Amino acid sequence: MSRFRTLPKVELHLHAEGTLEPELAFALARRNGIELPFASEAELRAAYDFTDLQSFLDLYYATTAVLWTRRDFDDLLWAYLQRSAEQGLQHVEVFFDPQAHTVRGVAFTDIVDGLGDALTRARTELGITGGLIMCFLRDRPVTEAARTLDEAATRLDALLGVGLDSAEVGFPPGPFAEVFARAAQLGLRRVAHAGEEAPASSVLEALDTLGVERIDHGVRALDDPHLVERLVREEIPLTVCPLSNLRLRVVDDLARHPLPAMLAAGLKVSLHSDDPAYFGGYVGDTFDAVARSLGLDDETAALLSRNAVAGSFATAERKTELLTAIERWLTGPR
Numbered sequence: 240m241s242r243f244r245t246l247p248k249v250e251l252h253l254h255a256e257g258t259l260e261p262e263l264a265f266a267l268a269r270r271n272g273i274e275l276p277f278a279s280e281a282e283l284r285a286a287y288d289f290t291d292l293q294s295f296l297d298l299y300y301a302t303t304a305v306l307w308t309r310r311d312f313d314d315l316l317w318a319y320l321q322r323s324a325e326q327g328l329q330h331v332e333v334f335f336d337p338q339a340h341t342v343r344g345v346a347f348t349d350i351v352d353g354l355g356d357a358l359t360r361a362r363t364e365l366g367i368t369g370g371l372i373m374c375f376l377r378d379r380p381v382t383e384a385a386r387t388l389d390e391a392a393t394r395l396d397a398l399l400g401v402g403l404d405s406a407e408v409g410f411p412p413g414p415f416a417e418v419f420a421r422a423a424q425l426g427l428r429r430v431a432h433a434g435e436e437a438p439a440s441s442v443l444e445a446l447d448t449l450g451v452e453r454i455d456h457g458v459r460a461l462d463d464p465h466l467v468e469r470l471v472r473e474e475i476p477l478t479v480c481p482l483s484n485l486r487l488r489v490v491d492d493l494a495r496h497p498l499p500a501m502l503a504a505g506l507k508v509s510l511h512s513d514d515p516a517y518f519g520g521y522v523g524d525t526f527d528a529v530a531r532s533l534g535l536d537d538e539t540a541a542l543l544s545r546n547a548v549a550g551s552f553a554t555a556e557r558k559t560e561l562l563t564a565i566e567r568w569l570t571g572p573r
């Protein structure tokens with residue numbers, strides 16, 4: 240059993256669509272009368288051999304086509320929450336990609352209501368808190384993002400914030416500045432993927448043009464010492480996903496992942512799973528994989544969890560509760 244199983248964990252970088260396991264993908268395909276371009280679950284799983292982010296995104300968007308109804312989105316996230324509860328998950332801020340569904344004709348409200356149903360149940364049955372962060376697809380037109388924000392404006396009760404994801408190289412953050420400014424006016428928190436495949440300048444541009452409070456990935460920030468200094472000074476959280484970086488070949492070996500260098504630089508790094516169904520591990524598995532490849536003592540594991548709490552959008556009361564639980568894990572009997 241994992242040494243870190245009972246360490247309270249917070250997921251800040253988790254795509255709902257990236258939790259779609261092959262078994263559920265086929266079950267939903269049958270339920271909705273959809274043909275997946277794979278003969279079996281094993282054949283689908285065998286296709287998880289990615290060469291870069293785009294090769295993954297092609298498959299990710301193809302399989303999300305099985306998601307249609309409010310119940311589908313509920314079933315998807317509930318399966319993730321149950322599985323992650325067993326690995327010590329306490330709080331999760333869930334990314335989702337509405338445009339991947341609304342362009343196919345799925346109703347925006349069915350997506351947020353279905354995901355919301357699962358989060359409500361998680362709170363009462365599993366003690367897990369959380370919220371939803373709606374991501375704009377950076378490789379689709381800004382006008383489509385603006386229309387998506389219009390829909391979100393009618394459902395602000397259901398959302399914590401907005402993010403930016405999908406193909407990074409060739410799709411800089413700048414053009415989304417106005418959409419993000421309006422999201423801020425609506426009271427939404429702001430985060431963005433940056434410095435995953437694109438260079439450190441992408442992180443700088445996300446900070447300066449979108450006003451983001453967290454950077455998702457940010458591993459390439461290390462290439463720019465001035466940027467690192469700023470991220471440290473401004474205590475910008477970086478949500479790092481080592482298993483994702485390995486499977487998308489951002490790094491060629493987990494043992495050479497920049498996580499130790501990021502911690503040594505004083506960056507506010509935390510550990511997450513990104514798209515766990517595709518990358519070989521949920522949040523607890525991620526702690527275990529880091530421990531195996533890079534070494535992870537209890538103090539550092541607790542620091543990574545503490546950083547996630549501090550960088551989260553949880554209430555002050557919930558943050559105190561989580562920080563207390565982490566200290567109890569570190570100092571008490573397990």
Ligand code: ADE
Pocket residue numbers: 254257292299404405406432435483513514
């Ligand atoms: N969408 C889902 N996972 C992603 C990732 N790792 N990077 C960018 N967009 C994504």
Ligand code: ZN
Pocket residue numbers: 252253254404432455513
């Ligand atoms: Zn991501």
